[in-house]
Amino acid sequence: xxEYAEELRTPxxxxxxxxxxxxIHPLISTHLHSQQPPINTLALPDFSNISVLAxxxxxxxxxxxxxxxxxxxxxLKHRTRVPAVAAALFSSHHVSxxxxxxxxxxxxxxxxxxxxxxxxxxxxxxxxxxxxxxDISEDRMIALRKRAEVDSxxxxxxxxxxxxxxxxxxxxxxxxxxxxxxxxxxxxxxxxKTRIEKKSFNSIELNIRYCFKVAVYAEFRRDxxxxxxxxxxxxxxxxxxxxxxxRLPVIQRLVEIKTVAEQLHFKxxxxxxxxxxxxxAVTWFRQHNASYKRLVGAPEVIFLHWEWMSRQFLVFAELLxxxxxxxxxxxxxxxxxxxxxxxxxxxxxxxYYQLAAHYLKEKRSCLELALSMSETANEIDVSAESVIPSxxxxxxxxxxxxxxxxxxxxxxxxxxxxxxALAEGKRFQDSFEIIALLKKxxxxxxxxxxxxxESFCGFQMAIEYFAAGDLTNAKHFFDCVASLYRQEGxxxxxxxxxxxxxxxxxxxxxxxxxxxxxxEMAALPVSSGTGIQSFRFKECxxxxxxxxxxxxxIHKEIFRLVGGEPGLASDEDNNSLKVxxxxxxxxxxxxxxxLRVVLLAVSCFS
Amino acid sequence: xxxxxxxxxxxxxxxxxxEAEVGSALKKEDAAHQHHFILHAALDxxxxxxxxxxxxxxxxxxxxxxxxxxxYVTAGHTRLMLLHDSRNDDGIKSFFQEVHELYxxxxxxxxxxxxxxxxxxxxxxxxxxxxxxxxxxxxCSDSNYSCLVILLFPFREF
Numbered sequence: 001x002x003e004y005a006e007e008l009r010t011p012x013x014x015x016x017x018x019x020x021x022x023x024i025h026p027l028i029s030t031h032l033h034s035q036q037p038p039i040n041t042l043a044l045p046d047f048s049n050i051s052v053l054a055x056x057x058x059x060x061x062x063x064x065x066x067x068x069x070x071x072x073x074x075x076l077k078h079r080t081r082v083p084a085v086a087a088a089l090f091s092s093h094h095v096s097x098x099x100x101x102x103x104x105x106x107x108x109x110x111x112x113x114x115x116x117x118x119x120x121x122x123x124x125x126x127x128x129x130x131x132x133x134x135d136i137s138e139d140r141m142i143a144l145r146k147r148a149e150v151d152s153x154x155x156x157x158x159x160x161x162x163x164x165x166x167x168x169x170x171x172x173x174x175x176x177x178x179x180x181x182x183x184x185x186x187x188x189x190x191x192x193k194t195r196i197e198k199k200s201f202n203s204i205e206l207n208i209r210y211c212f213k214v215a216v217y218a219e220f221r222r223d224x225x226x227x228x229x230x231x232x233x234x235x236x237x238x239x240x241x242x243x244x245x246x247r248l249p250v251i252q253r254l255v256e257i258k259t260v261a262e263q264l265h266f267k268x269x270x271x272x273x274x275x276x277x278x279x280x281a282v283t284w285f286r287q288h289n290a291s292y293k294r295l296v297g298a299p300e301v302i303f304l305h306w307e308w309m310s311r312q313f314l315v316f317a318e319l320l321x322x323x324x325x326x327x328x329x330x331x332x333x334x335x336x337x338x339x340x341x342x343x344x345x346x347x348x349x350x351x352y353y354q355l356a357a358h359y360l361k362e363k364r365s366c367l368e369l370a371l372s373m374s375e376t377a378n379e380i381d382v383s384a385e386s387v388i389p390s391x392x393x394x395x396x397x398x399x400x401x402x403x404x405x406x407x408x409x410x411x412x413x414x415x416x417x418x419x420x421a422l423a424e425g426k427r428f429q430d431s432f433e434i435i436a437l438l439k440k441x442x443x444x445x446x447x448x449x450x451x452x453x454e455s456f457c458g459f460q461m462a463i464e465y466f467a468a469g470d471l472t473n474a475k476h477f478f479d480c481v482a483s484l485y486r487q488e489g490x491x492x493x494x495x496x497x498x499x500x501x502x503x504x505x506x507x508x509x510x511x512x513x514x515x516x517x518x519x520e521m522a523a524l525p526v527s528s529g530t531g532i533q534s535f536r537f538k539e540c541x542x543x544x545x546x547x548x549x550x551x552x553x554i555h556k557e558i559f560r561l562v563g564g565e566p567g568l569a570s571d572e573d574n575n576s577l578k579v580x581x582x583x584x585x586x587x588x589x590x591x592x593x594x595l596r597v598v599l600l601a602v603s604c605f606s
Numbered sequence: 607x608x609x610x611x612x613x614x615x616x617x618x619x620x621x622x623x624x625e626a627e628v629g630s631a632l633k634k635e636d637a638a639h640q641h642h643f644i645l646h647a648a649l650d651x652x653x654x655x656x657x658x659x660x661x662x663x664x665x666x667x668x669x670x671x672x673x674x675x676x677x678y679v680t681a682g683h684t685r686l687m688l689l690h691d692s693r694n695d696d697g698i699k700s701f702f703q704e705v706h707e708l709y710x711x712x713x714x715x716x717x718x719x720x721x722x723x724x725x726x727x728x729x730x731x732x733x734x735x736x737x738x739x740x741x742x743x744x745x746c747s748d749s750n751y752s753c754l755v756i757l758l759f760p761f762r763e764f
Contacts, residue, residue, distance in 0.1 A: 293672070343668050345650055358671055456647040485646075489621035492642045540639055 001318045003311070007075045008263060012220045014084055014181040017042040019050055019112060021089035021128050024160055028126075031170045032177065039177055042083050044271060047108040055118040066205045067247075067410075068392025069238070069260045070212055078216065079494075083179055084184035085122045088112050088148070092129040092157075095144060096136045109147055120187060122180040123148055125155045126173070129258035131162075154180065183222045189226075208234045208260070215267070228271045235264040237578050239291055251414040252395065254297045258308050260392030261292065262315075269316060273323035281323075282346050285316050300418050302412065303370055303425060306363035310356045314437065317352030345453075350444035354457055357437035364430040367422075374422060387411065387420040396420060435464045455481040459497060463541075466500055475504045486594055491524050492546050498524075499543020511561075512585060516595060519559040520588075522551055523597045612641035612689040615709070620649060628688075641673075641689050648675040652685060663702060667696050678702035680709070736748060 001009060012576035016032070018025050022045035027039035044050060053075040088109060092100045116123060127136065139378050145155055154176055158169045195201060196210050211234035218226035238261055245253055265288050272281035289312065296305045345351035390397035390408055396417060397408040411417050445454040462477035478501045485494040498521045523570045526546040544550045562585075615624040625642070648668035655664055656679045668675040676698050678686040686702050686709075 144673065205666055288651055343666070344654070345668065355671065450650045452647045452650045456643050488619075488646075490642065490646055491622075492625075493646060 001315050003268065004263075004315075005076070006081050008266065011222075012075075012079055012216060012222060013037070014039045014178070014185075015042055015079060015082070016040070016085040016087060016177050017044060017053060018046045018087050018089060018126075019084035020047055020108070021091060021126075022046070024089070024128055024158065027160060027166075028158075028170065028173065030271060032174060035174050035178070037178075039174070039181070040079075041080070047088075047111060050086075050112055050115050052081070053083065053119070053121065054115045055159075062601075065203055066209065068390070068395050069205045069207075069208050069256065070263070070393040072389065072391055072393050074213075075216060078220075080382065082119060083121060084181035084220070085125040086112060086116050087125055087126050087177070089126045089603065090144075091129055092127050092136050093276060095127055095140055102140070105144070106147055109144075113148070120184065120191075122184050123150055123154070124176055124180060125150060127155065127157050129157055129159045131159065165462040185217045185220040189214050189221075192217070204237060204245070205247075208237050208241070211237065212264070212344055224271055224275060228275075231264050231267045231271070235261065237267065238264065248395070249412075249414040249417070251298050251301055252411065252417050254295065255304065256392070256394035256416075258292065258295070258305075261288075262308065262312065263393065266315060266319075269319055273319055278323070278347060279342070281319075282342055285312075286342075286346070288312065300370060300373075300416070301421055303363045303366035304421055306359050306366055307425075310359035310363060313352045313356035313359060317356060317440075320347070320352065321349040348448070350441040350448070350453070350457075353436070353441035353444065354453075354459070355435050357434045357441065357460065360430055360434050360437065364434070367425045367430075371422060387416070388423065415521045431464055431468050435461055439462065451484060455484045459493075462500065466504065471504045475501065475508075478504065491526060495521060495524055495526060495543060495546035497539040503542040514556060515561065515585060516587060518554050519598045520594050522555045522558060523595075523601060524551070528550055611691075612645065613705075614642070614645050614687045615705075616649065616685045616687060618684060642704070644668075644670045644673060644686050645675060645689055648687065648689075649685070652677050652679070652687070656683070656685075662706075663699050665698070676702075678706060680706060684709070697724075 014037070016039055018028060018041055022043065025041070025043040029043060032039040032041055044052070065201050090105050090108075094105050113123065125144065127141075127144075129136075141155070145152060148155075148388060156169060156173050156176060158173070159165045191211050192213050196207065196214070201207060201210070211230045215227045215230035215234065218224075218230065238257060242254070243258055245257075247253065265284075267384070268284060272278075272284060289309075292312075293309065296302050372546070386399045386494065387396050388399050388408070390393070390410060395410070396408050400407045400409050411420075438457050442454055442457040443463060445457060458477045458481045462474045462481070465471075465474035465477065478497050482494060482497045482501060487496060498517050502514060502517040502521065505517060521543065524546070526548065543554070589599050608648055611628045612628045612717055613624075613628050614622050617623050622642075627641075640697075647670075651668050652664065652675075652706065655677075662679050664677045664679065666674050667677045673691050674693070676688045676690065676695075678699075680686070686705055688698060688701070
């Protein structure tokens, strides 16, 4: 979730602007920020700074065909640069002063009005009085209101030196700002909604963009139901775009769609979870997963798909974890519909962390394959350096130097994008991330006292440690899970774990452990169906598949070792494992030792 | 049954007593031992779920990466577990019912042979009620004998 921009992660907060009289800006902004809901302030000390509120002039061709679905900075712009209300602050001395001062006030006001008109920003007037005895003529006030073209309730007097008056004025001011801001976001939302209703656009991208904007405006005024509806509309329209859009090269097109879908899904899930609708959120996530799981894309960049899938699970796990709604007992929830029931785990973050790790593993193996197949692996880094995210969400562009400045040029072909994606993929160490995810899942299951799920995670984590060369941690987790599989008699699983443990002890040079694990493996009642299983277990542990022939090999190895023949090579200190007459080996077999079966067999047959 | 499927019978003591890869094709051959891990992990949820319903067939009890675990819990708390990727609840249910019938038949054969081992004087001297009691006792503690069932009557052949 940290990967997402701040403006996407947090609900939008109303923004207003204060212009003029900078000495009382801190007073007003502190008050507005402490309101419920809070209001952010964009403070402009002087009327000469108002050009920042002006809309950027663009020549949009008609009919306008967009180059992307969502603009990357649109949300940030509305949260930090485009206020809903502009408040012009004038000192009472200037308002009631000589004609020159009055003229100055009027011209400042006219300029401000001209600037904010382009964006439909609402106007509010604040007159700052130094004392309550300051008298402003009624005519001037009427003239000021007429010039500003605002209702009388939107002219507010503030007396900073009078505590009781000030509190009342600030409260009135807060109310007026909130009211005007709601009107602004409602008007803007309505304006865009009209475009959707009239279908006054010629591209599906604009439809999605408009739905997104309406939803954001609804979020600004805390109308969560409308926001959710429009985010869902945008999401469904986007899903229809797959296979129909031809704007970008194939790979980049899918990347853009998935990135936008991710943002929309994030918003929908957040709104559902914060609204306490846990079942709906989980069902929604399941549908999201089902819709996109099969869209793996081109074979060269399948790793991008698995990375994306992993992120979906990770983010949803974090959302579930942070959502207050999950506090309620899961048993009280009606688990899904009759034909597609939800399992209890689907309400637990641990389940999603585990799957995030699973998909990240898929990503790692696909990336390794892609890198090994790439003939120009060394050139990747060089050409990918100047590629940066473009102005549209999910798109990338090349940064070109043009004189003193820079210009962005869209990536015209997929080859260039693939090189960039591979270079980016190489930068990250997925193993650490996989271990971190599995650890979260492991701890969560262990808190829930769910032993078997915990063991499954522990086993996967131990394999990662083993692959990363951290044998101490690997052994610790393998030992934990082996005891459960031993206790419950799951021979195949125990064989797998013991195979790893045996390999760990061999690398560590621990003869005693090596012999103990080997003897236990040799005594396991493994399946005799060797023929079928031998080719199936391509990716089984270091002990190979659980069958009689492998067991026999282990048998022979251990007899050779105990018989004093040259031992197996150990990684630690280059010592080989050996048992000699000078250094005999003592194995303790107590009542609960897993080697009791071995002892029994030895006693029976010797 | 198309696609991936792994079938396991787990005794009341959580010990696997029979396992088989069923289905016409294995999607990922190297994932076979992964199936056992998933099925074993699913026992946690099954043990909770089994007491919340009177139904023996628990469809979609657990899920992992597109694979679904369906379970059939017998009266003696033996669990017939199937890991599959296709959605055919009716087919799976009837598969479980057939396996359950066979399981009972094999099991009864064992019980019969156990009863046969009693001396005839005792067997015929017992009242019918007592005979029933012993019979029920054996039935309820099926897991104690289930290992023997597999040893004596290889399930792989049905």
